[in-house]
Amino acid sequence: MLKDLFFKLNNKVNDKKEPGVFESNESIITKCPNCKKILYSKELYKRLNVCSNCDHHLMITSTERMDALLDEDSGTALFEGITSLNPLEFPNYESKLEKDREKTGLNEAVIVHEGTIDGSPAVIAIMDPRFRMGSMGSAVGEKLARAFNHATEKRMPVVVFTASGGARMQEGIISLMQMAKVSVAVEKHNNAGLLYIAYMTNPTTGGVSASFASVGDINLAEKGALIGFAGRRVIEETIKEKLPDDFQTAEFLLKHGQLDEVVDRRNMRDYLSRILMMHSEVK
Structure with a gap:
C-alpha cells in the first residue's frame, strides 16, 4: 500500500x-x-x-534525542518507576494514560538519564510530546524535581529539554503545584553553584514555559520552536492588536533577549559538549 x-x-x-x-x-x-x-x-x-x-x-522522540546526545553505554535511566495516578478521579484518565504508554513505550512524558556527553557528566531530562502532549502532571514534576535533587547531591549539571502543552488539566491544582516544586529544586541546584541548561523545543507552552523552562543559567532553543504561555489568539483578543508573524518562535525570543542562542538540532551535542566542558568542576 x-x-x-x-x-x-x-x-x-x-x-x-x-x-x-x-x-x-x-x-x-x-x-x-x-x-x-x-x-x-x-x-x-x-x-x-x-x-x-x-x-x-x-518531531524527534525523547529516546532518539537521548541516544543522539549521550556517549555510547554511558547512560543510566533514573526514576523510571514514577507514574501518574488519577487523584481527581477524572473520567477515562487512566485509560488514556495506558494508551499513551502502549503507543510510546514510556511511563510518563519525561525521561531522565545520568550520563556523559563527550566525557562531560550531566543529568539530562527530555520531555516527549507524544505522551499527553508532554503535559506536566504530578509524575512529570516529581521526576524533574528528583533529577535536580540528584544532580545537586552529586554536584552535576542538569540539561532539560522541554516539549510541553503545559499543565495537565486532568490533575488540576496538583499539576499546577509542580511549577513551584520543580522551581524550588532548580533554586537549590543553583544555590549549590551548579549549572542548569534549559533547552526549549517545539512546543514549550503554558506552565512549563512559565516556570523551569525559562530559568536556566543558559537558555537555548531549537530552530523554529513555538515558545510561549498563552496562545496567539488569546493575546490578540486581550491587547486588541495583531501580533508579528514570528511571534512566540525561538527566533523572535532570541531577537528580544529572552534566549541565549537558537541551536540547530544537528549541532546540539557539540554545542552542549562545549558548554559542559567550559563549566566543568576541577576535580
Whole structure:
C-alpha cells in the first residue's frame, strides 16, 4: 500500500550505530510538513529529523534525542518507576494514560538519564510530546524535581529539554503545584553553584514555559520552536492588536533577549559538549 511508504512519527528505531545516527526498517519516505518535499527516511534519521531542503525540525522522540546526545553505554535511566495516578478521579484518565504508554513505550512524558556527553557528566531530562502532549502532571514534576535533587547531591549539571502543552488539566491544582516544586529544586541546584541548561523545543507552552523552562543559567532553543504561555489568539483578543508573524518562535525570543542562542538540532551535542566542558568542576 502507498501509505506504507510514508514515515510514521511513532516508529521504533534500530539500535544506535553511532551518536546521532539512526536507521528505520518500517518506512521508506517521509513528507516534510513545512516544504512538502519527499525525503528518504533513512537519510532523515541521519539528520536527526531535520529536513535537508528547508531545515525544518520534525518531531524527534525523547529516546532518539537521548541516544543522539549521550556517549555510547554511558547512560543510566533514573526514576523510571514514577507514574501518574488519577487523584481527581477524572473520567477515562487512566485509560488514556495506558494508551499513551502502549503507543510510546514510556511511563510518563519525561525521561531522565545520568550520563556523559563527550566525557562531560550531566543529568539530562527530555520531555516527549507524544505522551499527553508532554503535559506536566504530578509524575512529570516529581521526576524533574528528583533529577535536580540528584544532580545537586552529586554536584552535576542538569540539561532539560522541554516539549510541553503545559499543565495537565486532568490533575488540576496538583499539576499546577509542580511549577513551584520543580522551581524550588532548580533554586537549590543553583544555590549549590551548579549549572542548569534549559533547552526549549517545539512546543514549550503554558506552565512549563512559565516556570523551569525559562530559568536556566543558559537558555537555548531549537530552530523554529513555538515558545510561549498563552496562545496567539488569546493575546490578540486581550491587547486588541495583531501580533508579528514570528511571534512566540525561538527566533523572535532570541531577537528580544529572552534566549541565549537558537541551536540547530544537528549541532546540539557539540554545542552542549562545549558548554559542559567550559563549566566543568576541577576535580
